[in-house]
Amino acid sequence: MPATPLLSRFVLRPCSGLLLVAGLSQCAGSAGTAAKPEALPAVVAFNQDWQFVRDVDTTVTANYFSKTGSTAPWAAISLPHTPRIEPVTTEQQQWQGISFYRKFFRVPAAGPGPRVAIEFGAAMHTADVYLNGQKLQRHLGGYLPFTVDISRQVKYGEENCLVVRLNNQDSPVVPPGKPLKGLDFNFYGGLYRPARLILTDALHIANAVQANRVAGGGLLLHYENVSPQAATLHLQTDLQNDASQAQTAQVRTVLLNEKDQEVARATSEAASIAPGAFAQVKQQLSIAQPQLWSPDQPYLYRAVVEVLRDGKVIDRQETTTGVRSIRFAAKSFTLNGQPLRLRGTNRHQEYPYLGYAISDNAQYRDAWKIKDAGFNFVRCSHYPPSExxxxxxxxxxxxxxxxxxxxxxxxxxxxxxNSLQDIRAMVRRDRNHPSIVLWEAALNESDMAKPFMDAAHKAVHEELPFTEGVYSCGWLDYAYDVFIPARQHLKAPDYFNKYAKDKPLFLCEYGDWEYYAHNAGFNQTAFSGLKESERTSRQLRGQGERALTQQALNFQEAHNDNFRGPAVGDANWLMFDYKRGYAPDIESSGVADIFRLPKFAYYFYQSQNGPVAGRNGFGQPVVYIANFWQPTSAKQVVVYSNCDEVELQLNGKAVARQRPDASKFADRLAHAPFTFTVPAFAPGTLRAVAYRNGKSAATAERRTPGAAHHLQLRYDRSGRDAGRQDVLFVYADVVDAAGTVLPDATNNVRFALKGAGELVGENPVRAEAGIATVLLKTGQNQESVQLTATADGLAEAGLKIDIR
Incomplete structure (x- = not known):
């Protein structure tokens, strides 16, 4: 696994030789036994051995804190958790109501620190936290972390009971505020991100969100004077003294490269911190010949920050960091002094069935797919994502x-x-990520008052008080540094192409509503004869070749047109299909479906990247045939490629070798499609050969599908193999004897599992466009599981998945 900073920015160390806390993780001993801690800080996964119940009561009662006194039907669960498995499509809305989570645990009698805290990655959306019958805290908001300090209430060496009461019912005071039945996304429920137990000394590095200090808490990193020759890292460490007497400490910071070699170091003078007070230690590190962070070369350093008292390390945090500079200006965005066009998408974080409760690996796979699809930018619509x-x-x-x-x-x-507090908490949690270049401190498509917008913009700059590289943004052309309207907020044919203000413009949505609402831009003639269902960009993967071709053309036309104006970039609507509160169907304008299976448009965008591969291999030469090549297929075959020329062959004979299209729907693209006309359909193989500088660089094939013959099983890796407590998409392809997927197949497929884990979702499930999908939740252990897929009249398929 890569080095991933925890939400608290502490280091998660192996269990061996560290604090073992009963009931906390698989490396903990049995209840009543625990080893004395050898080192601090310690961060212990707090995700196992929870219990859950919903729809039984609305209040916490005394018997909830007893293993034997409660008659509620508690279910054994682990985090992340969703209150109810939700159907993919249904007339019934997602579950809303009151639910309870509880956990019994012990902390060693010797005492760990003496600071003990529990950090929740997120809880939807009003959380009341109780320990041993005493209410400790209420937290409002479902998308950001919160920490509960239990140092004074926890019973050392004895069993404790933690209870969390959650309410995800509509609330007009908790953002997003709008009732679910009118909302354009679902917010689900539960303790849907990981939780952690944090054990530290009374003198410690404060939590950035919990400290609730402007431009304070935790670590705050900022770079100045960035160039390939040198850069300066300014680092602020916020120390909190919870002891009853003054403490004296130093801060030592070491910057390491990806080979774990030291590139810079700084040690502060000793500082005295009064009881109950805090101090901010500022350090400056000079970096010679830095490796600059960029989309093609995302180089990450590691900043290790240690707090020393009498020469002994008493607290330690580390974070990855990228050296880069950014600048937004009218008509331009520059990264590290070089112009860069932002080519983006929007992403909702939900999964089918599980809602928001997915693994960190699943979060990574979503990012991997966005990158693989050719994008260099993503908007986190319409809330902060998982860290x-x-x-x-x-x-x-x-x-x-x-x-x-x-x-x-x-x-x-x-x-x-509460909304302004969310903005500050978002910035405090996420401020050190080199990937973040814009802070959307606006309520999307909401009629905000000017004083609110002024305060929201001010909040971003107060939390990041630097003279350069900090940009707020909002959908209204007021207050914010960058204007981010959706293309459909103005009408055809110009949209925002004639925007003339001296302000950066980024089109944060395009490609969906213009066509859904019959506002078809420049392409009115071509659209005039289409039925309503064929005009829209909202096309499910199973709606067929013509629908997928139309969706891809819509995105192409809109993306191409966006280059005609002053926008520094754009983000299409959107990456993945998703569910909404206000409609029973899936919002299907994603370039991949809700199961993360690509549509034709995915490959259109992939062709806009490259053809020189970056560090992770994205952007290499590609070619894709947007046609299923069966008797009903269009004879006009569209091929996407980022190469100079493409030759299309049918059954080994050349149809044509062409340069990219030169239409008005492609004249501004980095890589226009290639449109071929095949004189007549003939079953067999279409083959596309892409050439770069006269040499073959990529190939693709489409074979006419035959009769359904058997199933093939695979799971979605997307840069991450299966891990423990992971969530995986498992796909069963309905294929002919040669292994070609049948794009019209709708067979019912049944999945079976042997080994630790759980299949989630409909089972059997009907294939869509030849592919049936089920979710696999893996267990806690490193082992293997065996899956089988069966369907009437087809040879079954098996798949072994090694859990690492």
Missing amino acids: AFLQACDELGLLVMDSTPGWQFFGNAEFQK
Whole structure:
């Protein structure tokens, strides 16, 4: 696994030789036994051995804190967790109500620190936290972490019971605020991100969110004077003294490269911190010949920060960091002094069935797919994502717009206060990610008051008080540093192409609503004869070749047109299909479906990247045939490639060798498609050969499918093999004897599992466009599982998955 900073930015060390806390993880001893800690800080996964119940009561009762006194039907679960497995499509809305989580645990009698805290990655959306019958805290908001300090209430050496009461019912004061039945996404429920037990000395590095200090808490990194020759890292460490007496400490910071070689070091003077007070230690590190972070070369350093008292390390945090500089200006965005066009998409974090409760590996795979699809930018619509997703963006080289929760709702004063607090908490949690270049401190498509927008913009700059490289953004052309409207907010034919203000413009949505609402831009003539269902960009993968071709053309036309104006980039709507509160169907304008299976448009965007591969291999020469080549297929065959020329062959004979299209729907693209006309259909093989500088660089084939013969099983790796407590998409392909997927197949497929784990979702499940999908939740142990897929009249398939 890569080095991924925890939400607390502490280091998660192996269990051996460290604190073992009963009931916390598989490396803990049995209840009542625990080893004395040898080192601090310690961060222990707090995800196992939880219990859950919903729809039984609305209040916490005394018997909830007893193993024997409660009659509630507690179910054994682990985190992340969703309150109910949700169907993919249904007339019934997602579950809303009151649920309870509880966990029994012990902390060693010797005492760990003496600071003990529990950090929740997220809880949807109103959380009341109790320990041993005493209410400790209420947290509002479902998308950002919160920490509960239990140092004074925990019973050392005895069993403790933690209870969390969750309410995910509509609330007009908790962003996004809008009732679910009118919302353009689902917010689900549960303790849906990991939790951690944090054990530290009374003198420690404060948590950035919990400290609730402007531009304070935790570690704050900022680079200046960035060039290939040198860079300066300014680092602020916020120390908190919870002891009853003054403490004296130093801060030592070491910057390591990817080979773990030291490249810079700084040690502060000793500072005295009064009881109950905090101090901010500022350090400056000079870096010679830095490796600069960029989408093509996402180089990450590691900053290791240690707190020393009397020469002994008493606290330690580390974070990955990228050296880079950014600048938004009217008509331009520059990264490390070089112009870069932002080619982006929007992403909702939900999975089918599980909602938001997915593994960190699943978060990584989503980022990997966005990068693989050719994008260099992602907008986190319409809320802050998991930090695991942001860490993946850092590692893979995806620029990010981090977004506060909001959509078409502007509430009362209490709502606005909570929203402004969300903005600050988002910046405090995420401020050190090199991938983040924009802070969406606006409630999307909401009629915000000017004083609120002023305060939101100010909040970003107060939390990041630097003279350069900090940019707020909002969908209204007021207050914010960067204007981010959706293309459909103005009408055809110009949209925002004649925007003339001296302000950076980024089109944060395009390609969906313009066509859904019959606003077809320049392509009115071609669209005039189409039925409504064929005009829209909302096309399920199973709706067929013509629908997928239309969707891809819509995105192509809109993306091409966006180059005609002053926008510094754009983000299509959107990456993955998703579910909404206000409609029972899937919103299907994704370039991949809800199961993360690509549509034709995925490959159109992939062709806009490269053809020189970056560090992780993305952007290499590609070619893709957007045609199933069966009797009903169009004879006009579209091929996507980032190469100079493409030759199309049918059954070994050349149809044509062509340069890219020169139409008005492709004249601004980095790599226009190649459109071939095949005189007549003949069953067999279409083969596309892409040439770069006169040499073959990539090939692709389409074979006419025959009769359904057997199933093939595979699972989605997307840069991550199966891990423990992971969530995997497992695909059963309906194929002919030669292994060609049948794009019209809708067979019912049944999945079976042997080994530790759980199949989630419909089972049997009907294939869509020849592929049936089930979710696999793996267990806690490193082992193997065996899957089998069967369907009437087809040879079955088996798949062994090694869990690492």
